[in-house]
């Protein structure tokens with residue numbers, strides 16, 4: 001169709017895969033086996049992408065087919081084992097495909113948030129180098145590194161947004177595990193692969209809060225841009241200020257712009273329609289639940 005022909009010339013839209021993960025045993029609303037928090041879907045939709053949920057426990061062939069149909073992958077936050085889960089298995093398949101594609105000049109971006117950040121660190125180093133920090137519900141200002149200004153990610157931000165990120169407590173941290181600057185520096189694989197764009201500390205340990213890969217369009221934030229506009233749990237660390245919401249938008253907008261740089265596409269409209277998140281309805285879990293709405297999958 002002419003739509004696909006058009007995209008082969010220049011893409012002004014993108015399809016982004018978001019990886020599902022195993023349901024939590026204590027989730028009373030769960031059905032099926034996996035979920036995606038709706039805030040990650042809204043986050044990308046708000047920056048102009050269409051979302052394709054990627055379900056766990058699929059064959060490598062299915063994942064490969066999805067890889068060549070979507071223009072980027074987001075690994076969300078959550079709470080699964082980042083070495084043994086089905087989430088990890090799928091993330092590794094996509095990560096390996098993305099390394100190969102990028103090496104061959106096929107620009108395929110990956111974004112990791114919180115657990116997604118941690119997952120990327122494990123995939124790159126082949127080790128879990130994380131350490132416990134006191135960062136369960138706190139909003140922090142980013143300590144930007146000298147590399148931040150010229151980074152692909154932050155150089156795309158308006159000056160005042162970057163200033164707010166550096167000066168105000170607007171990044172939501174909801175993690176027990178962190179990648180310390182110490183372990184990053186001591187691991188040759190991580191150090192060669194990622195450029196540190198910001199750090200934070202829990203008062204004792206300095207950890208990496210934002211990084212981007214040197215040679216790949218891979219990005220990772222330990223904080224939660226998507227929570228500011230889209231989650232409403234009543235806890236310290238939640239920030240709904242205009243500055244926080246603008247920072248959220250510019251992270252998503254940057255990632256969506258990265259996903260417009262490859263020509264992956266569905267082979268036809270029927271396949272495309274079947275793959276989209278619009279086929280599913282989110283479940284409302286309560287305004288003060290950790291995730292307001294989740295999508296559940298069999």
Ligand SMILES: *[C@@H]1O[C@H](CO)[C@@H](O)[C@H](O)[C@H]1NC(C)=O
Nearest residue numbers: 056057058059060086089090
């Ligand atoms: C899917 O899950 C089942 C049950 O947990 C497991 O036996 C099977 O190997 C999984 N399949 C894939 C492709 O991972």
Ligand SMILES: *[C@@H]1O[C@H](CO)[C@@H](O)[C@H](O)[C@H]1NC(C)=O
Nearest residue numbers: 128129130131132180182183
């Ligand atoms: C470094 O990684 C190890 C796991 O290999 C972990 O036990 C340790 O706590 C980490 N140390 C720091 C300071 O991050």
Ligand SMILES: *[C@@H]1O[C@H](CO)[C@@H](O)[C@H](O)[C@H]1NC(C)=O
Nearest residue numbers: 138139140141168169236237
């Ligand atoms: C603001 O960030 C600082 C770290 O720069 C931290 O010590 C403080 O606890 C944070 N305040 C709030 C209200 O989260």
